[in-house]
Amino acid sequence: MIFLLPVQASQSIENSFAVEPFNTRYLQETERTVLHPNQALKDVRSKGARSQSDILNFGLGAPPVWVHFEVSNYSETKQLRYIQLENTWLDHVHLYIFKDGQMLQKEIAGDAILFEKNRTSRFFSFPYNFQPGDTSVLIRIETPEPQLLPLFVLTEQDMLDRKIKSGYEYGIIYGFLTALLIYNVLLYFSLRSRRYLFYSLYLASFIILNMAYTGHALKWIWPNWPEFQNQIIPPMMMLFAYLGILFCREFLSLPERFPRINTSFNLLSAFMLCSVIWYVLSGNYLAMLVTAFISVIPFALLMISAGVVACYEGVKEAKYFLGAAIFAMISAIVTAFTVSGIVEYQPFGFHAVEYGILIEAVLFALALAYQFRISQAEKIEAQRLADRDQLTGLYNRRGFQKVIEPIYSNATRNNRNICVMLMDIDRFKDINDNFGHSFGDLVLLDLSGLLMRELRAGDIIARWGGEEFILVLPETQHDEAITLAERLIGVVSNQVVQQQQTEVQYTVSIGISEMKDPIDSISTLIDNADHYLYKAKAAGRNRVAYQVDQNCELDS
Structure with a gap:
């Protein structure tokens, strides 16, 4: 396929030099036999079609095409110009320069030839010193590929x-x-x-x-x-x-x-x-x-x-x-x-x-x-959900372990106090058995919401398992933790959970431990809180248990 742009002269060419684009003619070979340039020049002048548009289309695998145009040098001296075909995939390009019917120059190029033997740039560029008067330029193009033929006559500076x-x-x-x-x-x-x-x-x-x-x-x-x-x-x-x-x-x-x-x-x-x-x-x-x-x-x-x-x-x-x-x-x-x-x-x-x-x-x-x-974002959300209890939105055990370790390490290094509470809903199994697990979930949600409202922003709340919750209170003295626990006992006992016609009040038991010798890990601190929680439930529930000196004091 050949596309032919009418020959374009450089915009900077003076009036002394002209290319006649409207005299551009083309001739397609009817046989695969290559015409002799002199005969081709006569044929394209006499039988060649004149370019009527900016593009000529000859189709894929078309026979070779001859293109002819005239260049006029109106000055009295030779002028150097570059005939440039701004296409890179032309298999065979033959250029012939004629003046007064005599061939003055012949050039052979194409991408079927070694690059260094036929061009110095990616385009096909042919320098020629045009003599005064009219000069004929004849170009033969042969290639099986779809082709464009942007053809320019340029000064060295324009090129x-x-x-x-x-x-x-x-x-x-x-x-x-x-x-x-x-x-x-x-x-x-x-x-x-x-x-x-x-x-x-x-x-x-x-x-x-x-x-x-x-x-x-x-x-x-x-x-x-x-x-x-x-x-x-x-x-x-x-x-x-x-x-x-x-x-x-x-x-x-x-x-x-x-x-x-x-x-x-x-x-x-x-x-x-x-x-x-x-x-x-x-x-x-x-x-x-x-x-x-x-x-x-x-x-x-x-x-x-x-x-x-x-x-x-x-x-x-x-x-x-x-x-x-x-x-x-x-x-x-x-x-x-x-x-x-x-x-x-x-x-x-x-x-x-x-x-x-x-x-x-x-x-x-x-x-x-x-x-x-x-x-x-999905990964972070998945990690967040993996660290959270699906029902209450509080930390689960996995999430709790992630946040408690740096808090405990900081308290150990800086000799800061930490108190831990373990809280258990009293007779939670009876609530589930009597009113159903969905109602039991409402109780868990009610308690988790209450804890988030009552505790400080820096306190840690987690669902430890089942009806059990763990509260970590950084920078908190033992007596402050006891005061908070007693207040929570009172607030919880006044809570009413309602669903349709069912109303239930519930209570909690709390065990408290504080970080002091011989406690050497967060696990020991939690075990101590669990120990006092057991004491609170054994003493009748709805109360707080904690250590005073070597004795266990129970407060209802």
């Missing part, structure tokens, strides 16, 4: 300016994508999450594909492998799409959440894999090109569909994924359609995939970050 501008643009694109790639690789090795691995591979495949597509790879990475350059783009398009599928599958958890969409992705992956295998075995490059371009459409639609369905199903991070997929896939389709001739050539359309991938990279990075925040 340098375009090169610098292009360098800045691609420096930003590749620099940004490479930094993002390195960042995600580090995240993968840190978090061991496959979504970061697949996204890293997805970014890497695009960088390599784009560098092959723009000619940067041929210039900097594999200049001595023209055959590889000729074959790499279609397989890389397939690989890019396949890695996008893997990333989508992992990011949205398609096998678990959306098995039907996952099946569609599997079928597309199988189709692409079979196409690559068939291409390797048959060597049918043209068929591989067609397959690669066609595969872009279902890949784009499936990615967007997966994002839409995930958003509809309430997957929070899917909104970023959908936005990224829309930008990336639409831009990829625009570029594919521009390159394949379905839509008219525009510079933006030709480079749309590069702009789209930058937006996609930002949105996918936001999606991964948002997903990570959600994952961390």
